[in-house]
Amino acid sequence: MSAVNETLIRDIVDEILGRIGSPSSATPAPAAASKPDCGCQHRTASPASGQFGVFQDASQACEAAAAAFVKLQRGGIAARQKVIEIVKTMAESNAAEWGRIELEETKIGRLDHKIEKLLGIKGIPGVEWLRPYGMSGDHGITLEEYTPFGVIGAITPSTHSIPTLSGNIVNMVAAGNAVVFNAHPSASRCAALAIRAYNQAIQREIGIQNLCCIIEQPTLDSFKALCASEHVRLLCVTGGPGVVKAAMQAGKRAICAGPGNPPVLVDDTACMQRAATSIIKGAAYDNNLLCIGEKEVFALDKIADQLMSEMEKNGAVRLNSAQLDRLTKAAFTFKEGHGGGCAEASVNKDFIGKDPAVLAQAAGVNIPGNTQLLFAETDGKHPFVIEEQMMPFIPVVRVKSVEEGIVEAKEAEHNYKHTAIIHSHDVEHMTAMARALDTTLFIKNGPCMAGLGAGGEGYLSFSIATPTGEGVTNPKTFARVRRCVMVDNLRIY
Numbered sequence: 001m002s003a004v005n006e007t008l009i010r011d012i013v014d015e016i017l018g019r020i021g022s023p024s025s026a027t028p029a030p031a032a033a034s035k036p037d038c039g040c041q042h043r044t045a046s047p048a049s050g051q052f053g054v055f056q057d058a059s060q061a062c063e064a065a066a067a068a069f070v071k072l073q074r075g076g077i078a079a080r081q082k083v084i085e086i087v088k089t090m091a092e093s094n095a096a097e098w099g100r101i102e103l104e105e106t107k108i109g110r111l112d113h114k115i116e117k118l119l120g121i122k123g124i125p126g127v128e129w130l131r132p133y134g135m136s137g138d139h140g141i142t143l144e145e146y147t148p149f150g151v152i153g154a155i156t157p158s159t160h161s162i163p164t165l166s167g168n169i170v171n172m173v174a175a176g177n178a179v180v181f182n183a184h185p186s187a188s189r190c191a192a193l194a195i196r197a198y199n200q201a202i203q204r205e206i207g208i209q210n211l212c213c214i215i216e217q218p219t220l221d222s223f224k225a226l227c228a229s230e231h232v233r234l235l236c237v238t239g240g241p242g243v244v245k246a247a248m249q250a251g252k253r254a255i256c257a258g259p260g261n262p263p264v265l266v267d268d269t270a271c272m273q274r275a276a277t278s279i280i281k282g283a284a285y286d287n288n289l290l291c292i293g294e295k296e297v298f299a300l301d302k303i304a305d306q307l308m309s310e311m312e313k314n315g316a317v318r319l320n321s322a323q324l325d326r327l328t329k330a331a332f333t334f335k336e337g338h339g340g341g342c343a344e345a346s347v348n349k350d351f352i353g354k355d356p357a358v359l360a361q362a363a364g365v366n367i368p369g370n371t372q373l374l375f376a377e378t379d380g381k382h383p384f385v386i387e388e389q390m391m392p393f394i395p396v397v398r399v400k401s402v403e404e405g406i407v408e409a410k411e412a413e414h415n416y417k418h419t420a421i422i423h424s425h426d427v428e429h430m431t432a433m434a435r436a437l438d439t440t441l442f443i444k445n446g447p448c449m450a451g452l453g454a455g456g457e458g459y460l461s462f463s464i465a466t467p468t469g470e471g472v473t474n475p476k477t478f479a480r481v482r483r484c485v486m487v488d489n490l491r492i493y
């Protein structure tokens with residue numbers, strides 16, 4: 001008997017025993033059986049079957065997800081649609097509470113934006129995206145269909161834990177898959193809370209257990225076990241360079257939503273007020289935790305002062321060079337470089353995603369309570385330009401020409417091919433930058449989030465597959481295209 005069938009049978013036995021009021025384990029321990037009835041009908045799942053998708057052990061989670069995948073297959077498109085409806089409705093109705101819980105656990109970002117990100121889940125594409133492609137001709141008809149992989153192993157970041165897992169579930173289940181998550185350890189309690197709630201509702205509504213599972217205490221070992229599981233057919237990782245590298249070495253197909261360091265170029269044809277408000281909106285969002293968020297600005301020398309003065313008028317506070325020095329020393333640690341004599345900077349985690357007031361204190365400056373963002377002039381080699389710093393501060397670098405700006409922007413982007421932004425009304429400048437940086441998202445005359453449907457055309461995802469090239473992930477990303485051919489018949493003319 002295969003492992004899948006064993007799990008399936010155990011689940012069915014569990015469910016039947018649960019309904020008739022027996023302990024959920026198929027082989028209850030005598031001590032449990034003799035306990036007085038506490039009214040819960042002993043329906044707490046055994047560790048082996050997980051508690052509404054929350055597992056201690058990665059291989060058990062993968063096994064349970066494999067059994068759920070088979071059930072989802074039987075439930076057809078209607079079951080997938082129901083799961084998506086549940087996730088979208090619950091993300092919206094719990095947005096305020098889950099946003100608060102995620103912020104309390106991670107201590108990074110802003111409550112208003114944590115809530116807004118969860119409210120955005122309802123816009124994520126579902127089964128409607130999977131339209132089969134038909135071909136018809138003298139030799140009959142052929143249909144190409146989007147079919148599931150099975151179980152997907154997914155890794156989520158600390159920066160948007162519940163939003164990423166919720167969006168992943170919508171896309172992955174739309175394509176018919178089950179999923180097992182290994183969340184970031186510093187955002188794993190809130191992730192498990194959402195998974196438990198989703199599974200409770202899924203089980204209640206369509207009778208499928210453990211469709212989206214999670215490892216309660218994620219570790220590198222549970223990541224390795226997830227990657228090694230025979231049930232996991234595909235990996236989807238959302239995070240920085242370390243996890244992208246690890247996933248690519250896992251020996252399975254991996255969809256990698258990797259790091260960014262998005263540069264912004266502002267030329268002398270741009271509307272300065274629009275450029276300034278867009279930069280502030282994007283870079284201040286969730287205290288600059290977005291991978292697509294503006295991280296450094298290259299401004300033509302002749303408009304740099306005007307741009308910075310517009311930034312000051314619109315909620316950003318400028319630091320002088322002494323204040324910048326103090327902030328830099330606090331926000332980075334410097335260790336001996338590998339040759340060349342320059343020290344290497346690494347970001348001080350205590351400042352990631354913190355409020356502008358925390359940065360201002362380190363810089364030694366008093367700021368108004370409604371300050372969105374801090375900024376200062378730097379050169380192009382400054383750690384705030386080079387490192388993906390994820391804090392509500394943005395460096396502004398003067399450049400003499402658009403060409404120089406494009407070269408510096410490309411260097412700062414590190415060839416991550418993630419996101420770049422230009423403010424310009426010159427189509428040749430736009431084209432030159434788009435071609436040179438070769439990024440997955442390229443936004444013109446708007447804040448970064450316009451690239452994900454917020455203020456620009458398009459749809460949302462919290463996993464933008466950059467090094468592996470799938471782009472803004474959607475249900476098709478998680479589907480196998482299979483072809484079904486009828487030879488010489490069924491064409492109606």
Ligand code: NAD
Binds near residue numbers: 242
């Ligand atoms: P992180 O890289 O520290 O962690 C991301 C996930 O990977 C976590 O679950 C973590 O536990 C795991 N992880 C990290 N190193 C690992 C390793 N060596 N082996 C196995 N697992 C490992 O990133 P973070 O701080 O949580 O998130 C911020 C980073 O993620 C930034 O670089 C940001 O640009 C990127 N990000 C990218 C996207 C995208 O769509 N491209 C979306 C969100 C975040």
